[in-house]
Amino acid sequence: MNPGRRMLLILAALFAAPLAISFAMYYGHSSLQPTRRVNHGDLLNPAVALPAVSLPFAAAGVTRPDFLRHKWSLVFVGEGACNERCRKALYDTRQVRLALDRDMVRVQRVFIASGTCCDLPFLQNEHPDLIVVRADGTARPLLERLGGAAGRIYLVDPFSNLVMSYAPDAAAKGLLEDLKRLLTLSQIG
Numbered sequence: 001m002n003p004g005r006r007m008l009l010i011l012a013a014l015f016a017a018p019l020a021i022s023f024a025m026y027y028g029h030s031s032l033q034p035t036r037r038v039n040h041g042d043l044l045n046p047a048v049a050l051p052a053v054s055l056p057f058a059a060a061g062v063t064r065p066d067f068l069r070h071k072w073s074l075v076f077v078g079e080g081a082c083n084e085r086c087r088k089a090l091y092d093t094r095q096v097r098l099a100l101d102r103d104m105v106r107v108q109r110v111f112i113a114s115g116t117c118c119d120l121p122f123l124q125n126e127h128p129d130l131i132v133v134r135a136d137g138t139a140r141p142l143l144e145r146l147g148g149a150a151g152r153i154y155l156v157d158p159f160s161n162l163v164m165s166y167a168p169d170a171a172a173k174g175l176l177e178d179l180k181r182l183l184t185l186s187q188i189g
Contacts, residue, residue, distance in 0.1 A: 009054070013069070039164065040174025047161035051141045055133035057161035058118040063133060066160070069109070072183070073156040074106070074175075075110045077146060080117030085168060089153055090127055097129075099176050103183045110138065114150065157186045 052065035078086040114135040155164040
């Protein structure tokens with residue numbers, strides 16, 4: 001073998017060896033694979049496509065069918081009378097949205113109120129940016145895709161896909177960290 005060809009093979013091995021070793025370590029040894037996740041909520045993989053539905057606003061009128069598109073949405077499903085758990089969830093979503101600073105315009109908050117609707121003076125006074133809709137019969141397909149669990153906070157992407165959900169006792173700090181990470185990595189919304 002001539003010296004030029006040998007030098008070429010040595011150089012190729014120098015570049016290919018680290019890649020081959022990393023593949024062997026990652027895929028060959030399960031103890032070396034990452035086990036910890038960085039998300040705080042429950043990641044839905046694959047994401048769940050939400051249907052386009054027009055829901056009645058709590059005050060008057062109806063939403064556009066695509067009201068969950070074009071922005072990231074923090075959706076809370078709860079009793080329209082808005083008990084203490086509901087008030088805490090709405091407060092947490094408001095604070096998370098405010099903490100996003102310049103990215104807060106990329107996020108909207110939605111309250112889907114079931115049952116007796118609504119404590120409008122409280123909601124309008126404390127949460128003027130909140131989209132409050134009633135869960136009537138037309139909301140059934142949307143609520144079924146959300147899993148029907150009241151008291152959870154859902155994160156919906158700008159393509160109207162449900163991507164994450166948060167338990168009623170989830171810390172707002174975890175929601176904020178997840179949302180900041182998504183907004184940093186995402187070019188949409």
